[in-house]
Amino acid sequence: MSAVIDAHHDDHHHGPAKGITRWLYTTNHKDIGSMYLWFSFIMFLAGGVMALVIRAELFQPGQSFVEPHFFNQMTTMHGLVMVFGAIMPAFVGLANWMLPMMVGAPDMALPRMNNLSFWILPFASLMLISTLFMEGGGPDFGWTMYAPLSTTYAPDSVTFMIFAIHLLGASSIMGAINIIATILNMRAPGMTLMKMPMFVWTWLITAYLLIAVMPVLAGAVTMMLFDIHFGTSCFDAAGGGDPVLFQHIFWFFGHPEVYIMILPAFGIVSHVIPAFSRKRLFGYDSMVYATSSIAFLSFIVWAHHMFTVGMPLAGQLFFMYATMLIAVPTGVKVFNWISTMWQGSMTFETPMLFALAFVFLFTVGGFSGVMLAIAPADYQYHDTYFVVAHFHYVLVSGALFSIFCAVYYWLPKWTGFMYSEALGKLHFWLSFIGVNLAFFPMHFSGLAGMPRRIPDYALQFANFNAWSTVGAFVFGLSQLLFLYLVIKCIRGGQKATAGVWDGAEGLEWTVPSPAPYHTFSTPPVVK
Amino acid sequence: MAQQEAGGHEAYYVPSESKLPVWLAFGLGVMLYGLGAWMNSAQTGGHGKELLFVVGFVVVAIALYRWFAAVIEENHRGMNSAQVKRSYVWGMGWFIFSEVMFFAAFFGALFYIRFLALPWLGGEGEKGITGQYLWPDFTVDWNAGTNPHPQWATPDATLAAPPLTQWLAYLPFYNTVVLLTSSVTIHVAHTALKEGNRSKLNLWLGITVALGILFLILQMAEYVHAYRDLGLTLNTGIYGSTFFLLTGFHGFHVTLGTFMLIVMLARCLKGHFTKEDHFGFEATAWYWHFVDVVWLGLFLFVYVF
Numbered sequence: 001m002s003a004v005i006d007a008h009h010d011d012h013h014h015g016p017a018k019g020i021t022r023w024l025y026t027t028n029h030k031d032i033g034s035m036y037l038w039f040s041f042i043m044f045l046a047g048g049v050m051a052l053v054i055r056a057e058l059f060q061p062g063q064s065f066v067e068p069h070f071f072n073q074m075t076t077m078h079g080l081v082m083v084f085g086a087i088m089p090a091f092v093g094l095a096n097w098m099l100p101m102m103v104g105a106p107d108m109a110l111p112r113m114n115n116l117s118f119w120i121l122p123f124a125s126l127m128l129i130s131t132l133f134m135e136g137g138g139p140d141f142g143w144t145m146y147a148p149l150s151t152t153y154a155p156d157s158v159t160f161m162i163f164a165i166h167l168l169g170a171s172s173i174m175g176a177i178n179i180i181a182t183i184l185n186m187r188a189p190g191m192t193l194m195k196m197p198m199f200v201w202t203w204l205i206t207a208y209l210l211i212a213v214m215p216v217l218a219g220a221v222t223m224m225l226f227d228i229h230f231g232t233s234c235f236d237a238a239g240g241g242d243p244v245l246f247q248h249i250f251w252f253f254g255h256p257e258v259y260i261m262i263l264p265a266f267g268i269v270s271h272v273i274p275a276f277s278r279k280r281l282f283g284y285d286s287m288v289y290a291t292s293s294i295a296f297l298s299f300i301v302w303a304h305h306m307f308t309v310g311m312p313l314a315g316q317l318f319f320m321y322a323t324m325l326i327a328v329p330t331g332v333k334v335f336n337w338i339s340t341m342w343q344g345s346m347t348f349e350t351p352m353l354f355a356l357a358f359v360f361l362f363t364v365g366g367f368s369g370v371m372l373a374i375a376p377a378d379y380q381y382h383d384t385y386f387v388v389a390h391f392h393y394v395l396v397s398g399a400l401f402s403i404f405c406a407v408y409y410w411l412p413k414w415t416g417f418m419y420s421e422a423l424g425k426l427h428f429w430l431s432f433i434g435v436n437l438a439f440f441p442m443h444f445s446g447l448a449g450m451p452r453r454i455p456d457y458a459l460q461f462a463n464f465n466a467w468s469t470v471g472a473f474v475f476g477l478s479q480l481l482f483l484y485l486v487i488k489c490i491r492g493g494q495k496a497t498a499g500v501w502d503g504a505e506g507l508e509w510t511v512p513s514p515a516p517y518h519t520f521s522t523p524p525v526v527k
Numbered sequence: 528m529a530q531q532e533a534g535g536h537e538a539y540y541v542p543s544e545s546k547l548p549v550w551l552a553f554g555l556g557v558m559l560y561g562l563g564a565w566m567n568s569a570q571t572g573g574h575g576k577e578l579l580f581v582v583g584f585v586v587v588a589i590a591l592y593r594w595f596a597a598v599i600e601e602n603h604r605g606m607n608s609a610q611v612k613r614s615y616v617w618g619m620g621w622f623i624f625s626e627v628m629f630f631a632a633f634f635g636a637l638f639y640i641r642f643l644a645l646p647w648l649g650g651e652g653e654k655g656i657t658g659q660y661l662w663p664d665f666t667v668d669w670n671a672g673t674n675p676h677p678q679w680a681t682p683d684a685t686l687a688a689p690p691l692t693q694w695l696a697y698l699p700f701y702n703t704v705v706l707l708t709s710s711v712t713i714h715v716a717h718t719a720l721k722e723g724n725r726s727k728l729n730l731w732l733g734i735t736v737a738l739g740i741l742f743l744i745l746q747m748a749e750y751v752h753a754y755r756d757l758g759l760t761l762n763t764g765i766y767g768s769t770f771f772l773l774t775g776f777h778g779f780h781v782t783l784g785t786f787m788l789i790v791m792l793a794r795c796l797k798g799h800f801t802k803e804d805h806f807g808f809e810a811t812a813w814y815w816h817f818v819d820v821v822w823l824g825l826f827l828f829v830y831v832f
Binding site: 124242 | 541542543544545546547548549551552553555556559560562563566567569570594610611613614615617618621622624625626628629630631632633635636639640644645648652653654657661673674675676678679760761762764765766767768769771772
C-alpha cells in the first residue's frame with residue numbers, strides 16, 4: 001500500500017494512468033463515471049434485445065417466435081436489467097461525472113468506495129444474466145418477483161437472482177452514501193444548500209431515497225431466500241405467512257424506486273431548459289420543495305400498485321388520495337419548466353429537443369398515472385397493457401430521454417468535441433417516433449383488456465400490437481445511431497469551447513472542455 | 528455550513544489508484560455465486576460446492592483487511608484532512624441508517640403478520656372472510672405459535688415472555704441486561720479515551736468485548752433450547768420464521784459488532800487513537816449502540832408483546 005500513500009499528491013498534476021489498470025484501479029470520478037455510463041449502455045442494449053424478443057413474439061397473435069416459458073424469462077429479465085442495469089447506473093454515472101464539477105470539488109468524497117460501487121455491477125450483472133443459461137431457465141415470474149411464483153414455483157436459478165440483487169443493492173447504497181457525503185461535505189465555499197444546482201439537489205434527495213429503500217428490497221429477497229432454502233413461511237399462508245406481505249415490502253421499496261429513476265431526470269431537465277431558453281430557472285425554491293415533497297410522498301403510496309389484492313377499504317382510500325396528491329408537486333415542476341420557457345430566446349439543439357419531449361411525454365405518463373391511482377378504475381386497468389404504457393412513458397420517454405438529454409448536453413464537456421447536431425436530431429426524431437409508436441397503442445389495447453406478461457392475445461388486439469412492434473424496432477435500432485454518434489464525438493470533431501452552450505450556467509462550464517482529469521485542485525468561490 | 532468549511536479546503540486529498548476495490552468486488556461476486564451454488568446443491572442433497580464460497584470469502588477478507596490497514600496508515604501519516612474525516616463520519620452515519628432500514632423490513636413484516644394478516648386468516652376483521660374460506664377451524668394464538676395448516680408443525684412452546692415476576696428465570700431478560708450494560712461500558716471506555724486514560728479505556732473496552740461474547744453465548748444457548756426442548760425451529764410456521772429471522776439477523780450484527788470491538792481493543796492495546804482523533808473507535812461505538820437499540824425493539828416486540 002505504500003505506493004498509494006506516497007503518490008497521493010502526484011496525481012493532481014498528472015493525467016490518467018496507462019493501460020487497462022487505469023480502469024480497474026481508478027479512483028477518478030470521471031473515469032468511474034465513464035465506466036458507469038458505458039456499462040449502463042451495454043445493459044441497455046442487452047435489455048433492449050430482450051424487449052425486442054418480447055415485441056417480436058407479440059407482433060402477431062399465436063405462438064410465433066419463442067416458447068412461452070422463455071417469453072416469461074424475457075419479461076422478467078428485461079425489467080430487472082433495465083431498472084438495475086441500465087437506468088440506475090446511468091444516473092449514477094452522470095452523478096459521478098457532474099456532481100464534483102457542479103459543487104466545485106476535486107472528486108467524490110470517498111473515491112475508492114466509488115470504484116467498488118462500480119465494479120460490483122459487472123459481477124452482479126453477470127450473475128443475473130447467467131441465470132438464463134441455467135438448468136430450468138432464468139427467473140420467469142416478472143421483475144416484481146411476487147411470491148409464491150418466485151418462491152414455491154421458482155426455478156433453481158432464483159437463488160442467483162437474489163444474490164445478484166443483494167450485490168446491486170449494496171452497490172447502490174455505497175454509491176448513494178458517496179453522493180450524499182460529496183454534496184454535504186465537499187461543496188465549494190459560498191455554495192449554500194439553496195445555491196446548489198438542481199441536478200445536485202435532486203441527486204441529494206435521490207441518494208436519501210436509495211439508502212432508505214434498497215435495504216428494504218434486500219430484506220424482501222432475503223425472506224424469499226429463507227422461504228426457498230430454509231423452510232420459513234413468510235409468504236406462505238398455510239404456515240401463517242402471507243403472499244401479500246411480499247407485495248407490501250416489495251412496493252415499499254418499489255415506489256420510492258420509481259422516483260429514484262425520475263428525480264435525477266427532473267434535475268437534468270431543470271438545467272437544460274433554462275440553458276436553451278436563455279433564462280434562469282423559474283421558481284428554483286419551489287422546485288426544491290416540490291422534489292422534497294415528492295420524495296416524502298413516495299413512502300406512503302406504495303399500495304396503489306396492489307389495489308386488487310383485497311385490502312381493506314380504508315387502505316384503498318388512503319393510498320388513492322395520497323397518490324393523487326403527488327400530482328401537485330409534479331404539477332409545480334411542469335409549470336416551472338413551462339414558465340422558464342415563457343418569453344425565452346429558445347433554440348432547439350438536441351438536448352433541448354429531448355428535454356421538451358421529456359416534459360411533454362412524462363406528463364402524458366403522469367396523467368395515465370393519475371388514472372391508475374383511482375382505485376375503482378384501477379380494478380379495470382390492473383395488469384393490463386395500460387399499465388405497461390404508463391410506466392414506459394415515464395421510464396423510457398421520461399427517465400431514458402433525460403439521460404440522452406444529459407449526454408448530449410454534457411458530451412462536449414466530456415470529450416472536448418461537439419457531437420454531430422444533424423445525427424443527434426435524427427436520433428431524437430427516430431427515438432421520439434419509435435417510442436410513441438411502440439407505447440401509445442398500448443393505452444388502447446390495455447383499456448380494451450389485453451393482459452400484460454402473456455405471450456399471446458385475442459385477435460382484436462392484433463393491429464395495436466403490430467404497430468407497437470414496429471415502433472419498438474424503430475426505437476431499438478435507432479440507438480445504434482446514438483452509439484455511432486458518441487464514438488464519433490469521442491474520436492474528434494469541432495472543438496468545444498469552455499462554455500459550450502451560450503445560455504448554460506454553472507461551475508462545470510467555467511473549466512475547459514474537455515474537463516481536466518482533476519477538475520478543481522483549489523476550491524472555486526461561489527458568490 | 529460551507530463558510531465554516533473554508534479552513535478544511537487547503538489540501539484536497541484524492542487517494543491515487545488502488546487495487547483493492549476491484550478485488551473486493553470480484554471476491555464478493557465469487558463468494559455470493561459460491562453461496563448460491565452451495566445452497567442449491569444442498570437442497571438436492573449434493574455436496575462439494577462450498578469451495579467457491581470459501582475462496583470468495585478469503586478474497587473479501589484479505590481485501591477488507593488491507594483496505595482498513597491502508598486507511599489507518601494514511602491517517603497515521605496525517606494525510607487525512609478534516610474534510611476527509613468528515614466524509615468518513617457521514618459515510619458511517621448513513622451506513623447505519625441503511626442497516627436500520629434493513630431491520631425495518633423485518634419489523635414491518637412482523638407487524639403486518641401479527642396485526643393484519645394473521646387475524647384475517649383466523650377469520651377476524653375486515654378480510655376475515657379469507658380465513659373462513661380457507662381454514663375455518665384455525666384460531667390465532669400467537670404466543671402458542673399455531674399455524675393454519677397442519678403441514679406446518681406447531682412448536683411445543685414459544686419464547687414469549689412470562690409474567691414479570693418470572694423474568695429472573697427468563698433468558699432473554701438476561702440478554703437484555705447484558706447488551707444494555709455493554710452500551711454503558713463502551714460509553715465509559717469512550718469517555719476514558721477522550722480523557723486520555725488508556726488503562727481505563729482498555730479495561731472497559733475489554734469488558735464490553737466480554738459482554739458481547741457473553742450475549743452471543745446466551746443467544747446460542749437460547750437457540751439450542753428452542754430447537755431441542757421447545758421444538759421451535761425455522762420450519763414451524765410464521766412464529767418461528769419471524770423469531771429466527773429477526774433474532775438471527777440481529778445476532779449476526781452483534782457478531783460483526785463484537786468482531787469490530789475486538790479489532791478496536793487490539794488497536795487500543797497497540798496504542799492507536801488519540802484523545803481528539805479516534806473515529807474508528809467512535810464508529811464502532813455507534814454501531815454497537817445501534818445493535819443495542821435494535822435489540823430493545825426485538826425484546827419489546829418479539830418477546831414481550
